[in-house]
Amino acid sequence: MTIDQQTLQQVVTDVCSGMLGLEVEPSEKDNAATGDALSAVVKISGGWDSLVQVLAPRKTAKAIASTMFAMNEDELTEAEIRDAVGEIVNMVGGNLKGIVEGDSSLSLPCVGEATGSAPFDENFKGLEISNSCQGDPLIVRVFDRSRCES
Amino acid sequence: MYALIIDDSRAMRKILRQIVEPLGFQILEAGHGQEGLELLNERRSEVELCLVDWNMPVMNGLEFVKTVRKQEQEGHIKLMMVTTETEPAQMARALMAGVDEFVMKPFTRDILLEKLRLIGVSMQLPVAN
Numbered sequence: 001m002t003i004d005q006q007t008l009q010q011v012v013t014d015v016c017s018g019m020l021g022l023e024v025e026p027s028e029k030d031n032a033a034t035g036d037a038l039s040a041v042v043k044i045s046g047g048w049d050s051l052v053q054v055l056a057p058r059k060t061a062k063a064i065a066s067t068m069f070a071m072n073e074d075e076l077t078e079a080e081i082r083d084a085v086g087e088i089v090n091m092v093g094g095n096l097k098g099i100v101e102g103d104s105s106l107s108l109p110c111v112g113e114a115t116g117s118a119p120f121d122e123n124f125k126g127l128e129i130s131n132s133c134q135g136d137p138l139i140v141r142v143f144d145r146s147r148c149e150s
Numbered sequence: 151m152y153a154l155i156i157d158d159s160r161a162m163r164k165i166l167r168q169i170v171e172p173l174g175f176q177i178l179e180a181g182h183g184q185e186g187l188e189l190l191n192e193r194r195s196e197v198e199l200c201l202v203d204w205n206m207p208v209m210n211g212l213e214f215v216k217t218v219r220k221q222e223q224e225g226h227i228k229l230m231m232v233t234t235e236t237e238p239a240q241m242a243r244a245l246m247a248g249v250d251e252f253v254m255k256p257f258t259r260d261i262l263l264e265k266l267r268l269i270g271v272s273m274q275l276p277v278a279n
């Protein structure tokens with residue numbers, strides 16, 4: 001099975017809403033989301049070569065971390081905010097890997113400032129969903145590396 | 151008794167702690183398998199349960215499980231993997247290595263409690279008043 005928009009949305013909803021109780025719903029893409037934001041990426045290798053990115057503006061990232069750590073946003077450290085976003089992409093990537101057939105492995109999440117570098121730059125052509133998470137934007141992207149030659 | 155929570159995500163450790171601590175466990179936390187082994191070796195006879203992530207730096211969950219089972223002299227520590235791993239071949243490897251049960255991330259509190267019950271974890275559920 002390949003990953004489509006609907007499957008990706010379902011996985012993101014299961015992780016954010018089903019487990020964490022965050023309010024998540026599909027929304028129009030907010031271009032401001034790519035400004036001061038954190039990018040968390042996992043790499044899937046083997047049967048399905050792909051990259052999965054969670055792009056969270058700081059406001060969204062703080063809201064997610066606040067829920068996961070059960071702490072007020074102003075008590076959170078930068079490391080805790082990054083950890084929370086990293087675990088979201090870990091769960092999303094791990095679940096997507098389970099849906100696609102073939103034996104693949106998942107990297108550890110890599111979290112940093114969103115810099116818009118390829119493939120996740122303004123020319124990004126892979127699968128992308130935009131959500132509103134606790135009222136703030138959250139973007140999730142999947143880049144199928146096996147299709148990058150075509 | 152102690153429950154040992156091993157996950158490289160502090161957020162995930164906190165979520166697990168909030169579910170397991172009220173069951174009457176004292177909690178130990180480790181960020182990877184090697185650190186988990188060190189904590190376990192300090193209090194082996196007092197640890198009833200380990201909740202173990204799979205995907206971690208330094209030593210992953212599968213290596214941790216294999217090492218614990220190899221070192222085990224007597225008794226049986228309950229080992230539950232809390233992971234996104236759903237690949238049947240991988241799960242079979244973990245079961246062969248000695249995992250008692252799996253919980254898939256994302257999970258809910260009810261699912262985790264049900265799985266803990268399944269493997270016979272002792273629970274002092276708080277009395278509602």
Ligand SMILES: [Mg+2]
Pocket residue numbers: 090157158159203204205206
């Ligand atoms: Mg992990």
